[in-house]
Amino acid sequence: MRALVLDRPGPLDSLRSTELPVPAPGPGQVRVKVEACGLNPVDYQIAKNGVAGLAWPHVLGLDVAGTVDALGEGVTRVGVGQRVAYHADLRRPGGFAEYTVGDAEVLAQVPAALDLVRAAALPAAGMTAYQALVRRLHVAEGQTVLVNGGAGGVGGFAVQLAAMTGARVFATASARNIDHVRKLGAQAVIDYRTEDVPARVRELTGGRGVDAVVDTVSTESATASLRLLAYGGGLAAVAGRPDITTVAPFTIAPSVHEIALGAAYSSGDEQARTDMAVMLTELCALAADGRLDPLLARTVPLDEVPAALEELAARHVRGKLVMTLG
Known part of the structure; x- marks a missing residue:
C-alpha cells in the first residue's frame, strides 16, 4: 500500500512516500480502507520532536475516515463495508496511508448524508x-x-x-x-x-x-x-x-x-476510549443534519501533506485541512 512515512524525528520535508505491507487487524481492531485523513498540529509536532516509545519508521495521521475492510477477532459492533471515522492512537501507525488499523471501540459510524472527507475534519478538533x-x-x-x-x-x-x-x-x-x-x-x-x-x-x-x-x-x-x-x-x-x-x-x-483528547489511549481508561465514539457520533449527526459546519478549508493529496503540515505549523490556517486518496 502507499503510505507517507517518517524515518525519524526531523523536518517535515523528510516525510517520504513509499510502499508498506497492508496491516492486519488484531483482536478488537478493524482495518480501515482510508478515504480521508484530517491534518492536525499534533502531526507536525510528532514529526519534529517524536514521542517516547514510538517505533520508526512511523506513519502519521490521526483523524481517519474510510470504510471497514477487515475485522479482528471479537469485533461485533461494526461490520465490513461500514463507513466510519475515528481519532487514532498517536503511538500507532496512522491514516496517511491507503489502509490503517484502529480499535473498534472508538469508531463512529458516518451517516449517509455526510461524506467521508468532511467526516475526517471532525475528530480531533x-x-x-x-x-x-x-x-x-x-x-x-x-x-x-x-x-x-x-x-x-x-x-x-x-x-x-x-x-x-x-x-x-x-x-x-x-x-x-x-x-x-x-x-x-x-x-x-x-x-x-x-x-x-x-x-x-x-x-x-x-x-x-x-x-x-x-x-x-x-x-x-x-x-x-x-x-x-x-x-x-x-x-x-x-x-x-x-x-x-x-x-x-x-x-x-x-x-x-x-483537555487532552488523545490521553484516552495512554491513560488506559476504556470508558474514555468508548466516549470518543459517543462524542464523534454526535458530531457526525450534527454535521449530517447541517447544524455543524465541519470547517473544511481544502483537501490535499498524500504527496502534498508535508507542505500542508508546514502551512498548518505557521498557524494561519482557517478551519481544517484534509488529506484525500485519489
Missing part, C-alpha cells in the same frame, strides 16, 4: 471542543462563553457548539477572520491584535466576566483568561494549562480543565 464545552464546562443556555482563537479548528467548533446551547458567545480572532467567526455563531469577535481583550470582555459582560473560557492559544493566554472569569466560572485549556496561582484563593473560585 471537534471532539476537543465537545469535551471542553459539554463534558467539562457544562455550558448552558444563558451563560457567557469566551473562545480564544475562534478561527482555528478547535476554536471554530467551540464557537458553533457553544452557540447551539443558547449561550452568548464571544471570541478572539484576527481582523481577517472576524466575519467568518461571526458566521459560526459568535455574537462579538474581538481583534486580539488591535483591541484590549480584557477591557472588551468586561464591557460586553457589564464588568461581571464570563462563565466559561475555551482557550486554544497558549499557557500564557489561558493564564490571562483566568482573570476574565465570573465567580464560579470554568476554563478549558487546550494548548497548555494556566498558572492557577495567579488567582488569589477563595476569590472567584474558578475550575480549570486540561
